Amino acid sequence: MSTIRAAITQTTWTGDKESMIAKHEQFARDAAAQGAQIICFQELFYGPYFGIIEDAKYYDYAEPADGPTVQRFVKLAKELKMVIVLPIYEEDMPGVYYNTAVVVDADGTILGKYRKHHIPNLDRFWEKFYFRPGNLGYPVFDTAVGKVGVYICYDRHFPEGWRELGLNGAELVFNPSATKPGLSNRLWELEQPAAAAANQYFIGANNRIGTESDEFGDLAVTFYGSSYFVDPRGNYVGEVASQDQTEIVIRDLDLDLIREVRNSWQFYRDRRPESYTATVKP
Numbered sequence: 001m002s003t004i005r006a007a008i009t010q011t012t013w014t015g016d017k018e019s020m021i022a023k024h025e026q027f028a029r030d031a032a033a034q035g036a037q038i039i040c041f042q043e044l045f046y047g048p049y050f051g052i053i054e055d056a057k058y059y060d061y062a063e064p065a066d067g068p069t070v071q072r073f074v075k076l077a078k079e080l081k082m083v084i085v086l087p088i089y090e091e092d093m094p095g096v097y098y099n100t101a102v103v104v105d106a107d108g109t110i111l112g113k114y115r116k117h118h119i120p121n122l123d124r125f126w127e128k129f130y131f132r133p134g135n136l137g138y139p140v141f142d143t144a145v146g147k148v149g150v151y152i153c154y155d156r157h158f159p160e161g162w163r164e165l166g167l168n169g170a171e172l173v174f175n176p177s178a179t180k181p182g183l184s185n186r187l188w189e190l191e192q193p194a195a196a197a198a199n200q201y202f203i204g205a206n207n208r209i210g211t212e213s214d215e216f217g218d219l220a221v222t223f224y225g226s227s228y229f230v231d232p233r234g235n236y237v238g239e240v241a242s243q244d245q246t247e248i249v250i251r252d253l254d255l256d257l258i259r260e261v262r263n264s265w266q267f268y269r270d271r272r273p274e275s276y277t278a279t280v281k282p
Contacts, residue, residue: 002256004145006172006202007036010225011246012210013048017061020046021069025076031248032080037106037145039248040085040174042208043153044099047089049178049208049223051120052216054129062091065102065113078108083143085150087176089130090115099131099152101176106144114139116152117161124180124221127154138164146171146255153177156191156205159198160279166199166268171255175205180221188226197234200261200268202253204229209244229253232261 009027014020024041031039043049046069050058063069070086077084083106090100090113099116115134119127138161140149149170151161156175165173173195179188192205208223225244229237229251237251262268 003252003254004172005035005037005250005252006145006204006229007031007034007039007248007250008174008176008204008206008227008229009039009041009045009246009248010206010209010227010241011042012208013212013215015214017046021072025072027248028073028076028080028082028084031250032082034248034250036082036248036250038083038085038143038148038172040101040150040176040204040206041087042206043087043176043178044089045087045176048212048215050215051127051130051178052124052212052219052221054126058089058130059097062089062097064092065090065100066110067091070102070104070110074104074108074110077104077106081106081144083145083148085148085174085176087150087152092132097131098134099127100134101150101152101174103141103143103148103150105141111141111143112136112139114150114152116155118155118158120154124219125154138168140165140168140170149173151175153179156195157187159195162195162199166201170199170201171258172202172204172253175203177205177207178223179207181224185224192228193230193234193236196230196232198267200232200265201258202229202231202237202255204249206241206249209242209246232258 149165206227
């Protein structure tokens with residue numbers, strides 16, 4: 001069967017890690033009850049978006065990529081027979097941390113992880129304080145429902161990684177994010193549909209919602225949700241989610257459309273990598 005049912009989530013910060021984990025466990029159960037076979041949570045799903053400030057106390061949110069939080073979802077994935085994409089704060093060793101997504105297959109196998117490559121250092125996005133740049137390339141995971149990649153938040157502004165994922169065989173790429181109003185609004189509307197059309201695969205883009213003022217006071221920003229799926233032609237699959245409501249966005253994705261689109265527009269055949277010299281210069 002070429003059609004898969006995929007889910008992404010958007011929600012608010014509850015104020016503590018355990019309740020966030022429990023909330024997302026319920027999201028997975030609710031999505032599975034509606035037939036979803038794969039789900040991806042929002043960026044840094046079990047914590048606040050702590051890039052708002054620079055504070056070493058948030059290092060305590062980091063865990064190994066096979067640590068206790070991931071292990072809880074390993075058991076859940078196996079129980080629900082669902083692929084789960086877990087955007088976590090990864091501790092590689094004390095003092096070495098990454099913004100990471102762990103991919104767990106429907107039988108509970110940890111297939112691997114993606115580490116966010118592009119790390120911003122902007123007002124209220126002080127991520128270089130928290131994360132090293134990713135160093136594991138652009139892996140595509142052969143899951144029970146298809147070939148899945150991940151590209152995290154700020155990554156989406158860099159077209160090279162989207163193309164790497166396509167060349168590595170991705171059929172569905174998730175872009176979990178924490179995005180605030182301002183310069184990003186129009187880009188949120190443009191970039192993922194453009195990337196899906198240029199690289200001819202499905203994308204699931206999800207953003208946090210709410211204002212984490214209890215955590216960050218007047219520095220807090222308001223995340224605007226608007227999560228969505230797009231197809232390999234760059235068209236929305238169903239409606240875009242709300243800007244301020246907790247939602248599980250569930251859509252049916254016909255993976256056969258990828259072959260149809262690629263047979264109509266031969267972007268992979270006609271690309272000229274030998275001519276793209278400036279893009280690979282440091």
